[in-house]
Amino acid sequence: MDRSEIEAKLVDLLVDELGLERDDITMEAKFEEDLDVDSLGVVELLMALEDNFDVKIPDEEAEKITTVGEAAELVSQKLNG
Amino acid sequence: MSETQERVALVTGGSRGIGRAVAELLAVRGHHVAVNYVSNQDAAEEVVAAIEGVGGIATAVQADVGDEAAVAGLVENVESTLGPVAVLINNAGITRDDLILRMKPDAWDQVIATNLRSVYLCSKAVMRGMLRARWGRIVSLSSVAGVYGNAGQANYSAAKAGIIGLTKALSKEVGSRGITVNAVAPGFIATDMTAALGEAAADAVVDKITLGRLGSPQEVAAAVGYLASDDASYITGQTIVVDGGLTL
Ligand SMILES: NC(=O)c1ccc[n+]([C@@H]2O[C@H](COP(=O)([O-])OP(=O)(O)OC[C@H]3O[C@@H](n4cnc5c(N)ncnc54)[C@H](OP(=O)(O)O)[C@@H]3O)[C@@H](O)[C@H]2O)c1
Numbered sequence: 001m002d003r004s005e006i007e008a009k010l011v012d013l014l015v016d017e018l019g020l021e022r023d024d025i026t027m028e029a030k031f032e033e034d035l036d037v038d039s040l041g042v043v044e045l046l047m048a049l050e051d052n053f054d055v056k057i058p059d060e061e062a063e064k065i066t067t068v069g070e071a072a073e074l075v076s077q078k079l080n081g
Numbered sequence: 082m083s084e085t086q087e088r089v090a091l092v093t094g095g096s097r098g099i100g101r102a103v104a105e106l107l108a109v110r111g112h113h114v115a116v117n118y119v120s121n122q123d124a125a126e127e128v129v130a131a132i133e134g135v136g137g138i139a140t141a142v143q144a145d146v147g148d149e150a151a152v153a154g155l156v157e158n159v160e161s162t163l164g165p166v167a168v169l170i171n172n173a174g175i176t177r178d179d180l181i182l183r184m185k186p187d188a189w190d191q192v193i194a195t196n197l198r199s200v201y202l203c204s205k206a207v208m209r210g211m212l213r214a215r216w217g218r219i220v221s222l223s224s225v226a227g228v229y230g231n232a233g234q235a236n237y238s239a240a241k242a243g244i245i246g247l248t249k250a251l252s253k254e255v256g257s258r259g260i261t262v263n264a265v266a267p268g269f270i271a272t273d274m275t276a277a278l279g280e281a282a283a284d285a286v287v288d289k290i291t292l293g294r295l296g297s298p299q300e301v302a303a304a305v306g307y308l309a310s311d312d313a314s315y316i317t318g319q320t321i322v323v324d325g326g327l328t329l
Contacts, residue, residue, distance in 0.1 A: 047209055
């Protein structure tokens with residue numbers, strides 16, 4: 001899966017699972033500050049990433065994610081090494 | 082509450098006493114019940130047989146709920162055999178009573194691990210499933226010892242008070258996701274735990290109980306079962322005292 005496919009699927013997940021507005025989502029957007037996702041919402045997003053991309057994200061790595069782009073980058077690393 | 086519901090319930094320490102009564106009540110409700118125990122396999126199998134005898138579904142699962150790896154294994158096992166846990170009853174508990182002057186660190190640590198650490202470990206282990214479902218019920222057994230303190234039970238009182246704080250904090254963390262977290266604080270209930278104290282101790286307490294008798298496991302289970310039901314959907318972070326008026 002290339003980076004643009006990952007990003008597109010991630011945006012779909014943010015809309016479907018967290019109920020975000022598609023237009024608000026940029027790769028630079030910060031989950032808590034810009035998108036109003038609470039810390040539990042970030043945990044739920046990571047669970048959705050694990051389920052939908054079939055990857056395992058350890059808590060230590062999950063804690064570092066603050067922006068949409070960082071989430072895409074982490075998934076990309078997990079999928080493509 | 083007449084409809085049966087095929088939810089998965091995990092009752093820690095479901096092999097005897099209050100846990101057994103809760104397991105049987107939830108099974109009658111149509112829940113598929115995992116009956117956890119630590120050493121008493123025969124008792125756990127007996128509970129499973131009693132539930133199956135009335136047409137319910139249950140399975141016995143061994144695990145020390147104070148142990149992180151054991152709890153992870155317990156929840157994995159239950160999720161793969163029955164499905165994600167929708168109802169968690171943190172009931173397993175022990176006492177190791179002593180005056181604090183004589184209390185060994187081991188008695189402190191064991192009581193905290195089995196009564197309090199277990200609640201943290203089990204709640205954490207089932208949380209992903211509840212978040213996915215956007216529905217969940219967690220009910221933990223505290224005690225009047227945790228509300229008022231009992232001489233000779235500093236370890237147990239600390240653990241049971243800890244459950245009340247944990248319950249309030251966790252209820253705030255997950256409330257927005259349809260998950261409620263509550264506790265029940267029993268007074269003096271007729272189980273193996275209190276039988277160990279002897280008849281003289283029981284008689285002395287009965288004098289102080291407004292209703293004039295010990296409670297039964299079923300009377301505690303009724304409160305636990307209510308908090309675990311759809312009917313209790315607007316109650317969270319609370320501790321319901323079920324003590325026959327002992328602490329009035
Ligand atoms: N009885 C009362 O008057 C009273 C009052 C206030 C609060 N409570 C609380 O209510 C709960 C139930 O009490 P009870 O009187 O029904 O107790 P009980 O009759 O002594 O039964 C204790 C249950 O906990 C299980 N257990 C103990 N240590 C465990 C561990 N490390 N891992 C997994 N399971 C473990 C036992 O399993 P095994 O059968 O394998 O040993 C048993 O099923 C406890 O949390 C207790 O503190 C009781």
